[in-house]
Structure formats: C-alpha cells, structure tokens
Amino acid sequence: xxxxxxxxxxxxxxxxxxxxxxxxxxxxxxxxxxxxxxxxxxxxxxxxxxxxxxxxxxxxxxxxxxxxxxxxxxxxxxxxxxxxxxxxxxxxxxxxxxxxxxxxxxxxxxxxxxxxxxxxxxxxxxxxxxxxxxxxxxxxxxxxxxxxxxxxxxxxxxxxxxxxxxxxxxxxxxxxxxxxxxxxxxxxxxxx
Numbered sequence: 001x002x003x004x005x006x007x008x009x010x011x012x013x014x015x016x017x018x019x020x021x022x023x024x025x026x027x028x029x030x031x032x033x034x035x036x037x038x039x040x041x042x043x044x045x046x047x048x049x050x051x052x053x054x055x056x057x058x059x060x061x062x063x064x065x066x067x068x069x070x071x072x073x074x075x076x077x078x079x080x081x082x083x084x085x086x087x088x089x090x091x092x093x094x095x096x097x098x099x100x101x102x103x104x105x106x107x108x109x110x111x112x113x114x115x116x117x118x119x120x121x122x123x124x125x126x127x128x129x130x131x132x133x134x135x136x137x138x139x140x141x142x143x144x145x146x147x148x149x150x151x152x153x154x155x156x157x158x159x160x161x162x163x164x165x166x167x168x169x170x171x172x173x174x175x176x177x178x179x180x181x182x183x184x185x186x187x188x189x190x191x192x
Contacts, residue, residue, distance in 0.1 A: 009045075010097070012038060012068040023066040026101045031111035034063035039073040039093075046073075046095035049134055053093060060089070062115075064100075064108045071100040072108050079127060089116065091128035094139075106142035109190075113143070117192050126190040133183035140188040148189040 012034055023029050039061035044051045053075065060076040075093040078086050091112075096105050116123050127148065130137050137147070 010042065010070045012063055012065055012070060021067065022099070023069075023071060023101050026064075026103050026107040028066050028101065029064045029071060029104070029107070030066070031062055031064045031108050031115070033115075034061050034070075034073070036061040036075070038063060038070070039075050042070055042073045042097075043075065043093045043095040046097055047093060048095075049131055050093060051095075058092075062108070062112055064104060064111070070097070072096045072104050074108065074112060076112075084127070085124070087123060088125045088127055089120075089123050091126065094128070103142070105139040109139060109143035109145065113190055113192065121192070123192055125192060128188050130186040130188060131183045132186060137186060137188065143190070145188040145190045147186055149187040151185045151187075153184040 036056075036058045039058075040053050040055075042063075043053055058075050058077055060074075062074045062076075063070045064072040073093070073095050074091060076089050077092055079088050079090045080092070084090075091109075094105060094108070096108075113126060116126065126145075128140065128145070130140065132153070140147075
C-alpha cells in the first residue's frame with residue numbers, strides 16, 4: 001500500500017478505521033456533504049492557489065471519497081459579489097488530492113449540482129470563479145457549466161482606508177496574498 005493511503009488525516013471518520021482501497025476511477029467515489037472542518041483542513045493541503053479559508057460562514061461542504069478516504073473537497077456559500085442574487089450559490093473552494101482519479105474535479109462539480117437540484121430546489125444557479133493566471137476552465141466545460149462573465153486582471157490600491165457608506169474602514173484581508181486578487185477571472189455558471 002502506498003504512503004498516501006496511510007494518511008489518516010484524509011478520513012471522514014477519524015475515530016474508526018475502515019480498510020483503505022484506492023479509487024481507480026471517479027466511478028469508485030461517492031460525493032456527499034461533509035463537515036466544514038474537514039473540507040477546510042483538506043483545502044489547506046491541496047488547493048493550488050487559495051489554501052487559506054475563513055472559519056465561516058460556509059453553507060455547504062462536500063467530500064468525494066471512497067469508504068471514507070477523501071480525494072476532493074468543496075466549500076459553498078452565497079455569492080461574494082453583492083450585486084448577484086443571494087439565492088444563488090458560489091463554489092468558493094474546490095481542492096483535489098494529487099492521487100485523485102482522473103476527472104475527479106468535473107465529476108464532483110456534476111455530482112454537487114445534482115445534489116443541489118434534489119435538496120435545494122430554491123437555489124436557481126451555481127457560480128464559480130476561475131483564476132485565469134493558473135487555470136483553463138476545462139473542469140467547468142466538462143461538467144456542462146457555461147461561461148458567464150470575464151474580468152481582466154486588475155491592481156487595487158489597498159494602502160489607504162476605504163471610504164464608503166459606513167465611514168472609513170479597512171479593506172478585507174487577502175488571506176492568500178494579493179496575486180489571486182489581481183488575476184483576471186471567469187465566472188462560470190450552471191442553471192439548476
């Protein structure tokens with residue numbers, strides 16, 4: 001058995017150990033809701049660009065696993081853009097383990113969309129932002145998502161306090177540095 005499969009940090013059920021068999025294809029996996037803490041922990045290990053996450057307010061967390069051994073995680077919340085409807089859902093993080101089966105990301109996107117159709121019919125649309133500096137959008141196209149909006153790279157001056165309707169206040173922190181913030185983005189969408 002490989003070293004990767006001795007990793008108890010990837011268990012959905014850390015208090016009991018099930019025999020670990022590697023997942024050869026995505027058809028070996030099950031995608032279902034999981035504890036937010038598990039998704040945040042594994043996102044910190046696997047995400048290519050945004051490993052750090054705030055503790056809350058996540059609405060949904062999912063894990064793709066085989067017999068409790070996790071290969072991918074996702075975190076969802078309302079859209080970060082205040083101009084978008086609050087009944088939409090935004091995929092804020094999707095992180096895939098290096099030993100995950102081929103096509104795990106697009107398979108998981110499709111599985112989560114099916115789950116939302118079944119259990120959250122009031123949610124009209126799913127969105128996610130692709131970072132143009134490091135990703136190509138292949139997983140979204142493969143899962144049947146459509147390109148919604150494209151924004152160019154931008155630089156923000158966050159050295160001074162922000163002036164707004166609530167007086168002067170600091171900008172929110174960039175937990176993962178400024179590079180992800182300034183990269184161009186594509187908003188991908190999936191109507192439910």
